[in-house]
Amino acid sequence: MIGLLQRVSEARVRIAGEVVGEIGCGLLVLLCAERGDTDAEADRLLAKLLKLRIFPDADGKMNRSVQDVAGGLLVVSQFTLAADTAGGTRPGFSRAAPPAEGERLYDYFVARARTAHPVVQTGRFGADMQVHLVNDGPVTIPVTVRPA
Structure with missing residues (x-):
């Protein structure tokens, strides 16, 4: 499972002009489930990002962690993080989990995040989204958790 974390001073997701998720200070989490990922990888990724000390x-x-600063989480599905760009100029996405499994793992991750953290907003799996953010720092950190 891949999480691309961006420390933000604010972020929001729009779908068809409507804001569906919005946070102030916190983490924008671009989330990608890969083939073979399970709930265990989602749990490990969530535990890591909640404790990662990337706030001043x-x-x-x-x-300080996002929990230490009482920041929000904005979780957005992004299968393109699994892009394979090794051959040619068109990326392949065969490493991404199939859509149904990707959505199940995304929903699982969000549900677990909501039990562990007070402020969790989301995009919508599979939707055409516009993500607006102010990257603070800038700080952008990729976190990959592989099956055991």
């Missing part, structure tokens, strides 16, 4: 402390050092 009083001295300006990245020493």
Whole structure:
């Protein structure tokens, strides 16, 4: 499972002009389930991103987590993170989980996030979304969790 984390001062997702998810300070999580991923990978990725110390402390050092700063999570599905660009100029997406399994894992991740963290907003799986964000720092960190 792949999570591309962006530390944001604000972020929102629009679908057909309507805002469907919005946060202030926190993490925009672009989420991709890959073939072979299970609930265990989703759980490990969530635990990692909730504790990852990428927010500044009083001295300006990245020493605080999204939980420490009471930031929000905006979780957006993005199968294109599984792109294979090794051959040619058109990416392949065979590493991405099939749509039904990707959606199940996305829904599972969001449900678990909502039990572990107070502010969780989302996009909509499979929708054509416009993601607006102000990347704070900028800080963008890829986190990959592979099946055990």
